[in-house]
Amino acid sequence: xxxxxxxxxxxxxxxxxxxxxxxxxxxxxxxxxxxxxxxxxxxxxxxxxxxxxxxxxxxxxxxxxxxxxxxxxxxxxxxxxxxxxxxxxxxxxxxxxxxxxxxxxxxxxxxxxxxxxxxxxxxxxxxxxxxxxxxxxxxxxxxxxxxxxxxxxxxxxxxxxxxxxxxxxxxxxxxxxxxxxxxxxxxxxxxxxxxxxxxxx
Numbered sequence: 001x002x003x004x005x006x007x008x009x010x011x012x013x014x015x016x017x018x019x020x021x022x023x024x025x026x027x028x029x030x031x032x033x034x035x036x037x038x039x040x041x042x043x044x045x046x047x048x049x050x051x052x053x054x055x056x057x058x059x060x061x062x063x064x065x066x067x068x069x070x071x072x073x074x075x076x077x078x079x080x081x082x083x084x085x086x087x088x089x090x091x092x093x094x095x096x097x098x099x100x101x102x103x104x105x106x107x108x109x110x111x112x113x114x115x116x117x118x119x120x121x122x123x124x125x126x127x128x129x130x131x132x133x134x135x136x137x138x139x140x141x142x143x144x145x146x147x148x149x150x151x152x153x154x155x156x157x158x159x160x161x162x163x164x165x166x167x168x169x170x171x172x173x174x175x176x177x178x179x180x181x182x183x184x185x186x187x188x189x190x191x192x193x194x195x196x197x198x199x200x201x
Contacts, residue, residue, distance in 0.1 A: 039094035040128055045120050047090070052081040054116040054177055059193035066111035069130050073115065081180050092176040093118065093127070102168040110161065114194070116177050129173050130161040 042050070055076035057067075065071075109131060115126040158169040174194050 021068070040094045041126050042090060042118075045123070045126070047083040050083040050086055050090075050122040051119045051121065052086050052116060052128075052177075052180070053119070054079040054081075054114070054180060056114045059113050066109050067113070068110050069115050070111055072112045072130075076115070079180055079182075080159050085180075087173055089176075092179070096127075096176065102170070110123050114177075117136055128163060131173070132158070132160055134170070
């Protein structure tokens, strides 16, 4: 087999693998998003039992490795909102549902700067969001292997992790926590990043 035919088969194989990965991820998220309804989950809880905890750090903090959730929690600033203070804004969370589970076609690595979790004193974790997915090296790998460059939206690296599932960014995930940041944080880099992402979403 000559070199040209060999390269052709490699490109076809790479394209096939990427297609299979994409289909599996989309199907997996389709079933999970259809059953997700945060409003129903919240309504089944007593407001006084709910606690929102927000962990955050500098959006442009340089680290030797990408930050996962556990690492972020160990270094982050923290905001705790109890059910009494959460009640006024709970409808922002109730707006989040399965329709916001738009799949990130290819997975990225976590590089988290904001993480928030809504918990119940009785039932534990109800919902969590980790922001953001890091640069998507898979798109570059695909480009290098096949020589084809797809629309960048297919390899969108503006992603968040909702209940552990990587989905495309959406402003609804930011609106839920924005009221709880103290005023002196509004000009901080993390808030600039959040406001920018809300505009994109």
